[in-house]
Amino acid sequence: MCGPRDCTGAERxxxxxxGRLLAERGAVVLCGGYTGVMAAVTEGARSAGxxxxxxxxxxxxxxxxxxxxxxIATGMGEARNAVLVASADAVIVIGGSWGTLSELALAVRRxxxxxxxxxxxxxxxxxxxQLPGVTRAADAEEAVRLAVA
Amino acid sequence: MCGPRDCTGAERxxxxxxGRLLAERGAVVLCGGYTGVMAAVTEGARSAGxxxxxxxxxxxxxxxxxxxxxxIATGMGEARNAVLVASADAVIVIGGSWGTLSELALAVRRxxxxxxxxxxxxxxxxxxxQLPGVTRAADAEEAVRLAVA
Amino acid sequence: MCGPRDCTGAERxxxxxxGRLLAERGAVVLCGGYTGVMAAVTEGARSAGxxxxxxxxxxxxxxxxxxxxxxIATGMGEARNAVLVASADAVIVIGGSWGTLSELALAVRRxxxxxxxxxxxxxxxxxxxQLPGVTRAADAEEAVRLAVA
Amino acid sequence: MCGPRDCTGAERxxxxxxGRLLAERGAVVLCGGYTGVMAAVTEGARSAGxxxxxxxxxxxxxxxxxxxxxxIATGMGEARNAVLVASADAVIVIGGSWGTLSELALAVRRxxxxxxxxxxxxxxxxxxxQLPGVTRAADAEEAVRLAVA
Numbered sequence: 001m002c003g004p005r006d007c008t009g010a011e012r013x014x015x016x017x018x019g020r021l022l023a024e025r026g027a028v029v030l031c032g033g034y035t036g037v038m039a040a041v042t043e044g045a046r047s048a049g050x051x052x053x054x055x056x057x058x059x060x061x062x063x064x065x066x067x068x069x070x071x072i073a074t075g076m077g078e079a080r081n082a083v084l085v086a087s088a089d090a091v092i093v094i095g096g097s098w099g100t101l102s103e104l105a106l107a108v109r110r111x112x113x114x115x116x117x118x119x120x121x122x123x124x125x126x127x128x129x130q131l132p133g134v135t136r137a138a139d140a141e142e143a144v145r146l147a148v149a
Numbered sequence: 150m151c152g153p154r155d156c157t158g159a160e161r162x163x164x165x166x167x168g169r170l171l172a173e174r175g176a177v178v179l180c181g182g183y184t185g186v187m188a189a190v191t192e193g194a195r196s197a198g199x200x201x202x203x204x205x206x207x208x209x210x211x212x213x214x215x216x217x218x219x220x221i222a223t224g225m226g227e228a229r230n231a232v233l234v235a236s237a238d239a240v241i242v243i244g245g246s247w248g249t250l251s252e253l254a255l256a257v258r259r260x261x262x263x264x265x266x267x268x269x270x271x272x273x274x275x276x277x278x279q280l281p282g283v284t285r286a287a288d289a290e291e292a293v294r295l296a297v298a
Numbered sequence: 299m300c301g302p303r304d305c306t307g308a309e310r311x312x313x314x315x316x317g318r319l320l321a322e323r324g325a326v327v328l329c330g331g332y333t334g335v336m337a338a339v340t341e342g343a344r345s346a347g348x349x350x351x352x353x354x355x356x357x358x359x360x361x362x363x364x365x366x367x368x369x370i371a372t373g374m375g376e377a378r379n380a381v382l383v384a385s386a387d388a389v390i391v392i393g394g395s396w397g398t399l400s401e402l403a404l405a406v407r408r409x410x411x412x413x414x415x416x417x418x419x420x421x422x423x424x425x426x427x428q429l430p431g432v433t434r435a436a437d438a439e440e441a442v443r444l445a446v447a
Numbered sequence: 448m449c450g451p452r453d454c455t456g457a458e459r460x461x462x463x464x465x466g467r468l469l470a471e472r473g474a475v476v477l478c479g480g481y482t483g484v485m486a487a488v489t490e491g492a493r494s495a496g497x498x499x500x501x502x503x504x505x506x507x508x509x510x511x512x513x514x515x516x517x518x519i520a521t522g523m524g525e526a527r528n529a530v531l532v533a534s535a536d537a538v539i540v541i542g543g544s545w546g547t548l549s550e551l552a553l554a555v556r557r558x559x560x561x562x563x564x565x566x567x568x569x570x571x572x573x574x575x576x577q578l579p580g581v582t583r584a585a586d587a588e589e590a591v592r593l594a595v596a
Binding site: 374375376377379380381383384394395396397399400403404406407408417418419420421422423424426429431 | 533
């Protein structure tokens with residue numbers, strides 16, 4: 001699950017719901033492990049008894065979301081975005097930021113996992129047209145259904 | 150310098166020109182080190198006697214562009230995109246691909262280096278509006294001028 | 299918990315016991331996630347209901363130990379040794395291999411976590427003398443006591 | 448070329464000589480890019496007109512050795528040791544430190560490049576015996592000859 005630190009209340013609610021639904025399906029949730037969308041998905045998954053692993057950019061746990069089942073302090077800075085995306089069976093993106101966009105791009109680049117976007121930024125090619133590779137979901141439930149399918 | 154393996158002839162020409170101009174200004178050129186835009190920028194920089202370091206995704210040099218002054222075989226897969234971007238004083242992006250987009254996003258995310266785009270994909274926010282952080286150049290010369298400024 | 303793929307029966311037993319004892323104390327166990335000592339510590343920790351995260355070198359889960367609670371497929375090759383070591387609150391090393399030695403060295407290099415060794419290789423300085431930084435344990439119980447202290 | 452920040456005058460001299468000899472043979476020198484042995488090898492290689500790439504642990508160039516032809520600011524902390532070692536055609540280790548030992552171990556772990564040690568620490572197996580994989584050189588000249596062979 002990818003998403004920005006700075007997010008709207010609606011994005012936070014969607015992330016919490018996505019976390020809860022993933023945990024109910026028995027999925028292990030991976031996220032960046034800090035605030036905003038990351039903390040919300042952690043909260044949601046934990047409320048349903050799920051397992052959440054935070055893949056942190058820092059080499060220590062400063063600022064990590066409370067409630068993470070485990071934290072991997074990669075110490076790799078933003079290169080951890082690639083590690084996070086490489087480790088997932090599906091990627092759900094909520095909201096927009098440049099860090100989040102890098103995760104979306106790296107996920108589509110993989111080519112072998114579903115990439116589902118809930119709100120957030122848009123990417124167009126040089127002619128202003130939509131690019132294949134990302135599926136848009138209308139809400140948390142649809143996002144999880146598309147990701148876990 | 151970031152850009153895709155698969156590129157148009159015009160993108161290749163622009164990359165060659167960017168490489169040449171950077172070398173003429175005495176800049177060390179960093180790139181992903183493979184084919185397409187990466188090979189073209191290498192060719193251009195070398196033609197002007199410049200230094201080009203390829204930051205490779207693989208742990209060996211298979212497929213590396215001929216002419217690289219040095220190759221760093223990171224063995225990190227796409228996480229090398231973050232290493233490449235972290236090591237630059239300015240980032241010029243030519244053409245579009247998901248890997249290239251991840252580099253563009255990571256570069257803007259840094260917030261402390263010029264990010265210049267020549268052609269390629271567009272990123273819009275949730276309302277369909279342009280986002281700050283990337284400067285568009287009309288041609289190779291303007292791209293280099295904006296990057297090195 | 300660090301250790302080689304190729305290990306003796308005694309090392310395997312010690313690793314299983316270390317895993318069990320860590321889980322009983324409520325510790326999350328991090329390991330490299332493959333066979334040998336890594337699989338044994340996973341088995342031990344899981345037998346006591348513990349949580350085990352495998353920090354894999356590969357970008358997929360091929361060859362990962364069965365029973366891992368979660369796997370982080372870093373795709374970074376041996377650079378994952380540094381990630382594993384950076385993420386731990388204490389490092390227990392069982393048995394010897396060059397990969398394991400790199401983890402031992404990186405752990406002492408950190409300077410802020412206990413590094414406990416059970417059997418395995420020895421490192422001497424240029425005069426053939428022991429170096430400070432690693433504590434030797436006689437058995438699994440002592441290793442865990444020293445690590446968790 | 449791997450070696451510690453804190454080194455003796457003799458190690459510094461040996462590193463300078465190794466750098467010079469590598470440059471004379473046309474080899475590109477890779478090193479960790481900071482002070483001590485790293486700065487000395489850089490100095491030696493540059494004095495002979497050679498190319499030196501520093502693979503830095505930090506995400507910026509603070510503290511980088513003067514004279515580097517190019518710096519790769521990996522921002523990966525000690526995981527850059529693995530990147531450095533993965534990128535070399537041969538590894539020469541001068542002097543001892545835990546970081547240096549991790550590079551020695553990762554280099555032998557690769558199994559496909561010569562690993563040559565000049566002074567520094569010793570690694571023994573559980574029975575106190577020498578391990579294969581590292582060749583000891585008597586001086587800088589022998590080290591370079593064994594590495595480049």
